[in-house]
Amino acid sequence: xxxxxxxxxxxxxxxxxxxxxxxxxxxxxxxxxxxxxxxxxxxxxxxxxxxxxxxxxxxxxxxxxxxxxxxxxxxxxxxxxxxxxxxxxxxxxxxxxxxxxxxxxxxxxxxxxxxxxxxxxxxxxxxxxxxxxxxxxxxxxxxxxxxxxxxxxxxxxxxxxxxxxxxxxxxxxxxxxxxxxxxxxxxxxxxxxxxxxxxxxxxxxxxxxxxxxxxxxxxxxxxxxxxxxxxxxxxxxxxxxxxxxxxxxxxxxxxxxxxxxxxxxxxxxxxxxxxxxxxxxxx
Numbered sequence: 001x002x003x004x005x006x007x008x009x010x011x012x013x014x015x016x017x018x019x020x021x022x023x024x025x026x027x028x029x030x031x032x033x034x035x036x037x038x039x040x041x042x043x044x045x046x047x048x049x050x051x052x053x054x055x056x057x058x059x060x061x062x063x064x065x066x067x068x069x070x071x072x073x074x075x076x077x078x079x080x081x082x083x084x085x086x087x088x089x090x091x092x093x094x095x096x097x098x099x100x101x102x103x104x105x106x107x108x109x110x111x112x113x114x115x116x117x118x119x120x121x122x123x124x125x126x127x128x129x130x131x132x133x134x135x136x137x138x139x140x141x142x143x144x145x146x147x148x149x150x151x152x153x154x155x156x157x158x159x160x161x162x163x164x165x166x167x168x169x170x171x172x173x174x175x176x177x178x179x180x181x182x183x184x185x186x187x188x189x190x191x192x193x194x195x196x197x198x199x200x201x202x203x204x205x206x207x208x209x210x211x212x213x214x215x216x217x218x219x220x221x222x223x224x225x226x227x228x229x230x231x232x233x234x235x236x237x238x239x240x241x242x243x244x245x246x247x248x249x250x251x252x253x254x255x256x257x258x259x260x261x262x263x264x265x266x267x268x269x270x271x272x273x274x275x276x277x278x279x280x281x282x283x
Contacts, residue, residue: 004270005231006277007263008038008238010156010209012086012134013053015042016064020075022243026253029260031079036273039076040086040134040156041066043121049090053244063089067125076126082273083126084156087136088114103135108143115151132156132205132274142178153278154205156238160187160198163211196234197281205278209238214246220255227259231268236277 009030011023027037044063047054067073076083087102094100103111115133123129131153135144138158148155160179162172176187183200190198197207212226230237239259246253263269 003235003268005266005268006236006270006272006280008156008207008236008272008274008277009241010038010040010084010134010238011241011243012040013042013051013090013242013244014039014066014072014076014086015045015053015090016047016066016069016072017045017053017055018069018072018243020072022247023075026241026243026246026256029264030271033264034080035271036080036082036276038082038084038132038274040084041122041130042086042088042090042136043118043125044089046089046091049092051090052248053242065121065125067121073125080273082132082275083122083128083130084132084134084274085115085118085122085130085152086134088118090136099137101135101137101139103144104137104139104141106141106143108147111141111144111147112151115147119151131278138209140178142180145178145180145183149201149204153203153282154207154274156207156209156274159208159210160206161191194233196230197236199282203282205281207236207238207274207277209240212238213240214242214252214256214259216245216249216252218255220258223255223259224262227262 030037044065046062047059047064048062089102091102092100093102093105102114119129133148133152133155135155135157140155140157160176162175162177174191176184179187186198186200196210197205199205212230246256263271
């Protein structure tokens with residue numbers, strides 16, 4: 001009997017600016033089946049960001065809380081969403097000479113303040129504490145790991161190692177990227193066992209999506225090839241989406257819908273939440 005393929009759908013950059021109808025348009029087939037979707041929610045988005053999900057305007061203040069979008073909050077409460085914490089503001093501290101997203105910085109005290117404030121906002125907004133963390137731009141410093149391991153059950157990101165293609169990429173995949181020293185041995189064990197996740201300190205889950213992100217760089221054939229390749233290697237697969245991207249690109253939305261139809265028609269596929277996956281791996 002073929003083992004199940006557990007698929008986690010991760011929707012990123014949900015925030016004050018997110019329109020519920022965009023999420024409904026993208027995920028309606030999953031809503032109808034009551035399947036879980038994992039939302040990476042920005043607690044207090046930086047309105048000064050030059051990002052497609054930020055609407056330009058005069059707001060009277062720089063940071064806008066997700067709780068102020070009442071339609072979005074009620075929509076999330078009505079459906080089978082798991083809320084993941086996506087940083088605090090998604091801001092970048094310095095673009096030149098180095099790109100420095102908020103949870104890539106090395107100031108542990110500042111990182112803990114940001115993580116705890118985000119937890120407070122999301123808990124008050126949705127009535128439930130977020131258990132899992134998604135760092136903006138998929139990057140986390142060593143200090144970021146140290147903070148999140150104290151406050152969350154796990155993190156989801158692109159990779160724990162350096163990225164690359166071909167033979168060099170395979171070698172770099174065994175080179176840990178900014179992991180705390182006591183994570184390194186477990187990391188190598190997971191790489192040798194060819195797993196796309198690790199459990200550190202007995203209870204902290206780090207799950208990688210390895211670049212499986214619905215984006216203009218992936219055409220329909222490439223996206224399916226990646227998914228099929230991943231499903232042959234791993235029991236747990238993360239697919240990353242961005243509602244603001246799919247809503248503005250009809251071709252890409254069509255690619256997503258075809259992949260979604262495949263997921264829903266394949267009996268081996270189990271669309272799951274991060275919490276349910278954590279229960280299977282850690283208990």
